[in-house]
Amino acid sequence: MPTEVDSLLPLNPRAFYILLSLAEEERHGYAIARAIETITGGTVRLTPGTLYPLIRQLLLDGWIIELGEDAHDPRRRRYRLSALGRRIAQAEARRLDALVRAARSFDLLPASSRA
Amino acid sequence: MSVIGVLARAALLTYPADFRAHYRDEILADIEADPSRALSQLFDLVGGAITMRVDTIARDVAYAVRRLRGAPLFVGIVVLTFALGIGANVAVFSVLDAVVLKPLPFADPSSLAVVTSIDPQKDVFTALSPLDAQDIMTHSHALVQVAASFFRQPTLLLHGRPYALDGLQVSSNYLSLLGVRPRLGRAFTAADGSAGVQSAIISDQVWRERFGADPRIVGRSITLDGAAYRIVGVLAPGQLIAEGGRIRSEDVLTVLPAHPPAAQRGERMAGGVARLAPGVTLQRANAELKIVSADLARLYPDDDKGWSFFVQPLRTLALGRAASSLWVVFGAVIGILLIACANVGNMLAARWSSRDRELAVRRALGASSGRIAAQLLIETALLATLGACFGIALAYGALHGLAGLVEHALPRAGTIRIDGMSLLYALIVVVVATFLAGLSPLLSLRAMDLQSVLKSAGRGGDGSRRHRLRAVLVVLEVALAIALVTISGLVLRSFIAVIDTPLGVDSAGVVATAPVSLPSLGALSAPAAGNTSLQNDVLHRLQALPGVQSAALALTYPVGDMELESPAIVFGRPYPHGKPPLALANAVTAQYFEVFGVHPILGRAFTGADTANSASVAIVSRRFDQVYLRGMNPLEARIQIQTGPTQFHWAQVVGVVPDERIGVGADSDAASLLPEYYAPLAQLPQPFFSAVVRAPHLDPPIAGREVDGAFAAAMPLTPAPATFTIVQRIANDTQEARLTTILLGSLAAIALLLALSGIFGVVSFSVTQRSREFGVRMALGATARSIVGDVLRRALATTAIGIAFGLIITAFAARAIVSQLGAVSPFDPATFTSVVAMVFLAALLASLQPAWRAIRVEPAEALRYE
Numbered sequence: 001m002p003t004e005v006d007s008l009l010p011l012n013p014r015a016f017y018i019l020l021s022l023a024e025e026e027r028h029g030y031a032i033a034r035a036i037e038t039i040t041g042g043t044v045r046l047t048p049g050t051l052y053p054l055i056r057q058l059l060l061d062g063w064i065i066e067l068g069e070d071a072h073d074p075r076r077r078r079y080r081l082s083a084l085g086r087r088i089a090q091a092e093a094r095r096l097d098a099l100v101r102a103a104r105s106f107d108l109l110p111a112s113s114r115a
Numbered sequence: 116m117s118v119i120g121v122l123a124r125a126a127l128l129t130y131p132a133d134f135r136a137h138y139r140d141e142i143l144a145d146i147e148a149d150p151s152r153a154l155s156q157l158f159d160l161v162g163g164a165i166t167m168r169v170d171t172i173a174r175d176v177a178y179a180v181r182r183l184r185g186a187p188l189f190v191g192i193v194v195l196t197f198a199l200g201i202g203a204n205v206a207v208f209s210v211l212d213a214v215v216l217k218p219l220p221f222a223d224p225s226s227l228a229v230v231t232s233i234d235p236q237k238d239v240f241t242a243l244s245p246l247d248a249q250d251i252m253t254h255s256h257a258l259v260q261v262a263a264s265f266f267r268q269p270t271l272l273l274h275g276r277p278y279a280l281d282g283l284q285v286s287s288n289y290l291s292l293l294g295v296r297p298r299l300g301r302a303f304t305a306a307d308g309s310a311g312v313q314s315a316i317i318s319d320q321v322w323r324e325r326f327g328a329d330p331r332i333v334g335r336s337i338t339l340d341g342a343a344y345r346i347v348g349v350l351a352p353g354q355l356i357a358e359g360g361r362i363r364s365e366d367v368l369t370v371l372p373a374h375p376p377a378a379q380r381g382e383r384m385a386g387g388v389a390r391l392a393p394g395v396t397l398q399r400a401n402a403e404l405k406i407v408s409a410d411l412a413r414l415y416p417d418d419d420k421g422w423s424f425f426v427q428p429l430r431t432l433a434l435g436r437a438a439s440s441l442w443v444v445f446g447a448v449i450g451i452l453l454i455a456c457a458n459v460g461n462m463l464a465a466r467w468s469s470r471d472r473e474l475a476v477r478r479a480l481g482a483s484s485g486r487i488a489a490q491l492l493i494e495t496a497l498l499a500t501l502g503a504c505f506g507i508a509l510a511y512g513a514l515h516g517l518a519g520l521v522e523h524a525l526p527r528a529g530t531i532r533i534d535g536m537s538l539l540y541a542l543i544v545v546v547v548a549t550f551l552a553g554l555s556p557l558l559s560l561r562a563m564d565l566q567s568v569l570k571s572a573g574r575g576g577d578g579s580r581r582h583r584l585r586a587v588l589v590v591l592e593v594a595l596a597i598a599l600v601t602i603s604g605l606v607l608r609s610f611i612a613v614i615d616t617p618l619g620v621d622s623a624g625v626v627a628t629a630p631v632s633l634p635s636l637g638a639l640s641a642p643a644a645g646n647t648s649l650q651n652d653v654l655h656r657l658q659a660l661p662g663v664q665s666a667a668l669a670l671t672y673p674v675g676d677m678e679l680e681s682p683a684i685v686f687g688r689p690y691p692h693g694k695p696p697l698a699l700a701n702a703v704t705a706q707y708f709e710v711f712g713v714h715p716i717l718g719r720a721f722t723g724a725d726t727a728n729s730a731s732v733a734i735v736s737r738r739f740d741q742v743y744l745r746g747m748n749p750l751e752a753r754i755q756i757q758t759g760p761t762q763f764h765w766a767q768v769v770g771v772v773p774d775e776r777i778g779v780g781a782d783s784d785a786a787s788l789l790p791e792y793y794a795p796l797a798q799l800p801q802p803f804f805s806a807v808v809r810a811p812h813l814d815p816p817i818a819g820r821e822v823d824g825a826f827a828a829a830m831p832l833t834p835a836p837a838t839f840t841i842v843q844r845i846a847n848d849t850q851e852a853r854l855t856t857i858l859l860g861s862l863a864a865i866a867l868l869l870a871l872s873g874i875f876g877v878v879s880f881s882v883t884q885r886s887r888e889f890g891v892r893m894a895l896g897a898t899a900r901s902i903v904g905d906v907l908r909r910a911l912a913t914t915a916i917g918i919a920f921g922l923i924i925t926a927f928a929a930r931a932i933v934s935q936l937g938a939v940s941p942f943d944p945a946t947f948t949s950v951v952a953m954v955f956l957a958a959l960l961a962s963l964q965p966a967w968r969a970i971r972v973e974p975a976e977a978l979r980y981e
Contacts (some may be wrong), residue, residue, distance in 0.1 A: 047159035048160055050163050107487060
């Protein structure tokens with residue numbers, strides 16, 4: 001059943017990575033960029049010129065929430081996922097999961113890629 | 116601070132201020148945290164700013180599109196207003212650019228000048244003699260080159276068929292003086308003017324149409340007016356040539372003799388062009404020419420005494436008149452654009468102030484006033500661009516439709532087109548119009564005080580003084596519209612009256628030709644036997660054509676080219692004051708009256724038996740009978756037929772026919788009212804004649820080709836004359852009146868539509884401003900009818916004031932153009948009442964939608980904010 005959230009999909013991959021990195025725990029901007037680098041094995045790197053405009057947009061759209069200054073570094077602010085942001089990230093993950101399953105059924109991927 | 120830090124701070128400046136304020140510290144911290152990738156981070160930073168700005172614009176555009184979709188009427192009226200303002204601008208600019216702004220198509224055109232002779236006693240400028248041109252060149256230092264030209268219309272004989280060409284006979288230095296380089300072959304050289312085979316240069320068009328674009332044309336021999344010429348060059352496509360102060364395209368150029376006979380010194384009939392030496396001013400050239408002419412007067416006192424020369428810039432002579440009127444028209448369309456922008460400004464202000472609360476809330480939530488202004492400007496730019504697209508289409512259509520009509524009205528009209536310059540101009544106009552139209556709503560937004568808007572819900576965002584200004588603008592627009600629509604209505608009526616004036620004959624199914632000149636006709640007096648048989652040959656061929664019921668040759672015919680005024684002398688009737696009265700004379704063959712479906716009122720028509728050797732006869736028009744033969748039996752009268760300056764014979768009147776109208780258009784009044792008499796063509800021979808045939812069941816073009824064929828067969832060495840129906844002929848003769856009517860009509864339509872959009876804008880705005888008041892009144896029990904009545908009353912009161920002013924302007928303007936109105940009264944009541952009714956009705960229509968909006972204000976909604 002398509003929900004209102006589904007109409008926002010597919011997400012900009014970078015936005016999805018930001019949501020992913022915040023799903024685990026609240027982070028500040030620099031930590032988000034680091035986390036994404038780790039998740040993607042260094043293939044996706046968000047520099048300040050791409051990161052902060054996206055963060056601002058996600059804030060304006062209400063997908064993430066600004067929490068205030070970081071305890072260790074007062075220059076930085078921390079962010080966390082909003083309930084809406086979490087639902088959207090989940091919906092995107094489901095969409096991708098369905099895609100991957102479809103790819104398997106057409107033998108584009110091995111049946112099990114756990115290895 | 117590190118270098119990286121400085122660069123990063125600089126890169127941050129490319130971001131919007133609010134973003135910068137919020138994220139600067141974090142971004143700087145991030146960059147410092149990762150110094151190894153500082154450079155790529157800096158590039159990304161700038162890239163991010165660009166992306167963000169483009170994104171914002173894209174969002175604003177999408178937002179504007181969404182909002183505009185919901186208001187089709189508003190969009191329609193604004194786009195139409197912009198389309199008119201921008202379209203008129205693009206059209207007029209394209210004409211101005213092609214005719215005036217683009218440099219003349221010659222090398223270094225600013226040093227080109229026109230030389231004329233001047234007779235100080237008469238103070239008259241006349242043409243030059245080619246010998247003078249040569250002498251000026253020899254004696255003058257200020258003019259490095261001087262060249263002369265004559266009009267020449269040679270007949271090109273090709274494969275046994277004659278073609279009429281327009282051309283010039285020019286000095287051999289003519290083209291090199293102008294800097295015109297042929298596309299094939301070469302320009303004339305001094306050797307071309309000397310003895311031997313003569314040289315000719317043909318236009319690209321003649322090269323294509325007559326010689327199949329033969330690439331080996333140069334060197335080929337052609338026959339012009341029976342003499343052999345060798346083609347030495349082909350002009351570039353569309354190449355224009357200056358002839359004196361005119362600029363036009365020519366079919367063929369030939370060379371003047373290098374040494375004109377000395378006897379031609381006094382024949383001042385050539386156009387003269389010259390090139391000024393580098394750095395020489397016109398004043399110096401003219402001063403020098405005074406000395407040269409004094410020298411020539413001493414050398415050739417018989418021909419040159421008292422004469423002098425005068426040089427003027429080619430540009431001034433060729434384009435001056437067109438330039439001054441086009442600049443005026445350009446000023447007018449700028450005015451139209453300003454009015455259009457003011458109207459759109461009103462409509463935008465109405466629309467955006469109705470969003471006062473939404474905007475105030477958004478601003479309170481942090482949207483900067485710059486962002487809101489950007490949104491307003493983007494919406495306006497979107498509308499202006501849309502308007503420009505329609506406007507350019509309108510301009511294209513207008514220029515296309517009027518091309519034939521302006522062809523003879525403007526120099527180099529053939530080069531008018533909507534090109535890159537026109538589109539660049541359109542772009543500039545869109546930008547300017549966006550800011551002009553956005554100005555008024557921007558000011559309203561700025562004046563909007565956040566607190567008061569939130570509190571009082573925008574009851575009085577706009578001062579009443581500004582509102583009065585808007586009303587004054589509308590009054591002026593309505594007045595202008597009334598004046599223009601009425602004037603163009605009057606002109607249209609007089610134009611229709613001219614076209615519809617009865618010719619007095621049945622011209623349906625009649626095809627006529629332009630006048631044909633007889634080859635080598637000697638003295639006008641003696642009816643040359645050869646020409647009579649030639650004319651008979653043409654006539655018989657015409658009469659034998661399939662589908663042709665009757666055919667005749669005539670000196671002239673209704674709406675024909677020729678008018679021969681002749682004394683009207685009746686045998687035995689002395690004329691008063693020693694000077695005979697005038698009549699129109701026409702020389703026709705037997706079937707002339709049959710062709711035009713005219714039956715004699717009295718007596719008979721001409722027959723084949725009325726020849727050069729039979730008794731002299733004449734037929735008179737009814738008016739001739741009434742004016743000159745009053746009190747006598749016309750069939751017993753004899754009138755004098757003048758066959759030459761001193762020769763005449765007396766002709767017996769054998770018939771009276773109804774009046775026919777000869778002239779049309781501007782010259783239709785005086786000449787066409789003259790009494791007319793007819794003589795058989797054989798008894799009153801003419802150097803020119805036209806043919807008229809009645810072929811009611813033939814397509815006019817087919818009939819025209821048949822007539823051409825008959826002429827070609829009878830006169831193979833003469834180009835066949837142009838053929839046309841009488842209706843086409845009237846259309847041709849009234850081209851100027853038609854152009855005036857069309858231009859005035861379009862101006863009037865534009866003025867009317869602008870007045871309407873003005874009324875719509877102002878009424879919309881005032882309804883928006885008073886929506887609270889209307890809500891309250893409705894809540895207090897006012898009926899919808901009383902609210903609508905209130906809105907309409909105010910709108911129509913403004914319109915009525917405009918109409919009153921308009922009528923006053925019209926009264927003055929109509930008196931000024933009374934001479935062009937012919938039979939139509941400048942105060943024609945039908946025109947005046949219908950225009951006033953139309954404008955009133957239109958104003959009513961323009962105010963209906965806003966009035967409807969007024970009664971849809973929810974009383975509860977309105978009161979909530981009280």
